[in-house]
Amino acid sequence: MAELTPPDSPHEHLIQSPDPNHPANLICELCRKFYTLGWVTGTGGGTSIRNNDHIFIAPSGVQKELMDPKDMFVMCAQKREYLRKPNFLKPSACTPLFLAAFDRGAGCCIHTHSQWAVLVTLLVERELGPQACFEIEQIEQIKGIPKGRGKSGNLGYYDRLRIPIIENTAHEEDLTDSLEEAMEKYPDAYAILVRRHGIYVWGDNVHKAKTQCESIDYILQLAVEMHKIGLPWTKSRPQRTWFGRFLDGLQRPLIY
Ligand SMILES: CSCCC(=O)C(=O)COP(=O)(O)O
Numbered sequence: 001m002a003e004l005t006p007p008d009s010p011h012e013h014l015i016q017s018p019d020p021n022h023p024a025n026l027i028c029e030l031c032r033k034f035y036t037l038g039w040v041t042g043t044g045g046g047t048s049i050r051n052n053d054h055i056f057i058a059p060s061g062v063q064k065e066l067m068d069p070k071d072m073f074v075m076c077a078q079k080r081e082y083l084r085k086p087n088f089l090k091p092s093a094c095t096p097l098f099l100a101a102f103d104r105g106a107g108c109c110i111h112t113h114s115q116w117a118v119l120v121t122l123l124v125e126r127e128l129g130p131q132a133c134f135e136i137e138q139i140e141q142i143k144g145i146p147k148g149r150g151k152s153g154n155l156g157y158y159d160r161l162r163i164p165i166i167e168n169t170a171h172e173e174d175l176t177d178s179l180e181e182a183m184e185k186y187p188d189a190y191a192i193l194v195r196r197h198g199i200y201v202w203g204d205n206v207h208k209a210k211t212q213c214e215s216i217d218y219i220l221q222l223a224v225e226m227h228k229i230g231l232p233w234t235k236s237r238p239q240r241t242w243f244g245r246f247l248d249g250l251q252r253p254l255i256y
């Protein structure tokens with residue numbers, strides 16, 4: 001796709017490997033899969049992988065399903081300096097957001113423009129207000145999400161999954177401060193929704209980031225469908241008002 005860094009560059013070996021699990025190959029393969037799910041259409045969304053000392057980043061504004069390993073940027077994880085920069089390309093505008101996830105121990109971060117994610121941010125705003133998180137419980141797929149950083153095991157069926165929501169900005173990179181704030185406020189979160197935009201999901205490694213992103217997308221789609229037929233996402237709302245409890249008593253199908 002791109003005009004390449006000269007092939008005699010000392011860093012070409014960083015993106016050349018016959019191993020399908022090499023990060024440069026894997027980002028391209030994953031983005032092809034994610035495209036079919038509607039996660040990275042129209043150049044939106046993307047994926048970044050940290051592999052020990054190296055961070056692999058896709059270019060900005062390209063069709064993510066058509067990328068080639070030679071299009072990948074490679075950054076030194078410690079110095080945060082680019083070791084490999086393909087000519088005529090810019091690194092993804094999501095780079096500072098991916099780095100925020102790597103700073104907190106992630107091995108892979110996936111950004112999607114899934115319509116389910118966008119719809120849930122709109123529903124939460126309308127039903128619960130601008131400061132609210134998305135919350136859901138008693139759905140089997142919640143078990144696909146870890147309890148939190150430094151905690152062993154995954155959420156259980158009766159645990160509540162909470163995904164914070166931050167407001168969108170005109171430029172992707174300007175999301176960084178609010179994303180980091182949300183990461184600090186919700187240290188157990190492995191995902192953050194961006195209103196009217198999409199979601200960032202990260203995991204300890206590629207396998208975990210991918211399966212967590214799949215579980216969350218499944219739950220977000222389910223949540224939209226549940227809302228359409230008037231089913232609540234949680235059994236009860238924390239800090240309910242007397243009016244909320246009154247409505248509970250009537251067993252009205254409202255979202256809290
Ligand atoms: C139509 S995509 C707008 C930018 C965006 O939200 C995104 O996720 C893609 O950014 P990138 O710089 O990686 O192309």
Ligand SMILES: [Zn+2]
Binds near residue numbers: 044045111112198
């Ligand atoms: Zn985006």
